[in-house]
Every structure is written in structure tokens, then in C-alpha cells.
Amino acid sequence: MKPDTAEIERLNAAAAGGAEALLRALVERNGRAVRLASSLGAEDQVLSHMLLGIDPRASIFVLDTGRLHQETYDLMARMMSRYRMRFEVLFPAAEAVQEMVRDAGPNLFYAGVEARQRCCAVRKVEPLRRALRGAAAWITGLRREQSAGRSRTPFVEWDAEHGAIKANPLADWTRDRVWDYLRAHGVPYNLLHDRGFASIGCAPCTRAVEPGEDPRAGRWWWEWDAAKECGLHPPAGGS
Ligand code: SF4
Numbered sequence: 001m002k003p004d005t006a007e008i009e010r011l012n013a014a015a016a017g018g019a020e021a022l023l024r025a026l027v028e029r030n031g032r033a034v035r036l037a038s039s040l041g042a043e044d045q046v047l048s049h050m051l052l053g054i055d056p057r058a059s060i061f062v063l064d065t066g067r068l069h070q071e072t073y074d075l076m077a078r079m080m081s082r083y084r085m086r087f088e089v090l091f092p093a094a095e096a097v098q099e100m101v102r103d104a105g106p107n108l109f110y111a112g113v114e115a116r117q118r119c120c121a122v123r124k125v126e127p128l129r130r131a132l133r134g135a136a137a138w139i140t141g142l143r144r145e146q147s148a149g150r151s152r153t154p155f156v157e158w159d160a161e162h163g164a165i166k167a168n169p170l171a172d173w174t175r176d177r178v179w180d181y182l183r184a185h186g187v188p189y190n191l192l193h194d195r196g197f198a199s200i201g202c203a204p205c206t207r208a209v210e211p212g213e214d215p216r217a218g219r220w221w222w223e224w225d226a227a228k229e230c231g232l233h234p235p236a237g238g239s
Contacts, residue, residue, distance in 0.1 A: 011165070026167055027055055139168075155172075
């Protein structure tokens, strides 16, 4: 149910107290109907550590596209053992993947933006919809600094498409702040970051970036003219 504007304002005010204060406010109001969408990237590791500190059984889900890096699965296993937690793992609909691969091949994403978006729609966007069914709020690791398209990311907004509050507690964090937090708290992270991966997604669609290069440049690097998004996060104001 859509909260009133005052509730969104109250949550945005809570965000002034920091990311953890916002998470606490969300959990106090919505319990486990708050779900963290984790790609196991650095930002999501910060949020997982904070959220599990608030509620050790908090709901954290992973969209397993079937094309993730082995290092990402290794990190999932390390998280499960370090925090004694379980991820809710969502897979794409088998029949949709079968039809897509039969029709366009396993590497259709290299054929163009349309084909790539078709793959993201099947492997990510539809499972996200399922993951958020019944959710009161979802949490993402979006940061304004990550790209031009994310530069207006608010702390809290209403996500009409999924019928839930969308919270971005790290919206104003810098990359250095993320890494300072991970190191200070000894939070496990994806070892691909040590090999130059700034943003980690599916294995065939992510590569390392050079120092100083745009962090999103490692995603779908063959699409020079397209917005580097998979459809999970429309630009702020578009949802
Ligand atoms: S990132 Fe690549 S492999 Fe993953 S869902 Fe999108 S197009 Fe498919």
C-alpha cells in the first residue's frame, strides 16, 4: 500500500541520521517486509552488514541470473558462514530462458541493446518483480556518484512499478567511504574488486575498469551509446 507523503518525508528525515538510521527506521516500521536487493557488490556488502546488525534474520535476496561469476557465489558462501544467514535466491523462469536461448543463442546480449535488454528482462527484471511481491520496502546500494543517470537518486522514494518504498541509504556515499566502511568492519567482499572490477554483474557483461575510468564503464562496454542500466533502476523521477 502506498504510504502517505508524510511517511516518505519521515524516512527521508531519518536518512539525515545516516544509512544505518534509515535502515533502522525502515525495519521498525515494516519488519521483514523490508527486503535488501543484493548483487554482492561493495555497496550491498555495506548494507548487508548494517541490516544484519539490526535484524540477523533480515530478508536479503539475490537475483541469480545463471550467469554470475564464480567469485560472487564464493562470496555468498562466505556470507552465509560469517553471518549465519541465508539468502533468498531468485532464478529466472526456466521456460523463458529456454525459449530465449533457443531463439537467440546463449550470448544474445552481444548482438545489440535490444537483445541485451531482452536478456536482462528475462534474467533480472522479471525475477525482481517476484522478489518484491508483498514487500513494503526494498533497499538498494545505488549511489549518486556512480553515473549521470544516478546523480539525482533520493534516499527514499515511492516505487510505483513495484508498489513498494525504494530506499537508497548510500545515495550520498563516495566510493572511498564504502571501502573505508568495509575495511573498518572487516566485511567480506567480492574478490573481483581486487582485480579492477568496480561494478559487478553477470560474468559475460562485466569487465575490469582502468583507474580513473567511469565505474559503470565495465558494464556492457560494447554499448557506447546506451544508458548502462539493466532495467532494475529507472532514473530517479522515472519510477
Ligand atoms: S547482465 Fe548480461 S547476462 Fe546478465 S541478464 Fe543482463 S544481458 Fe543477460
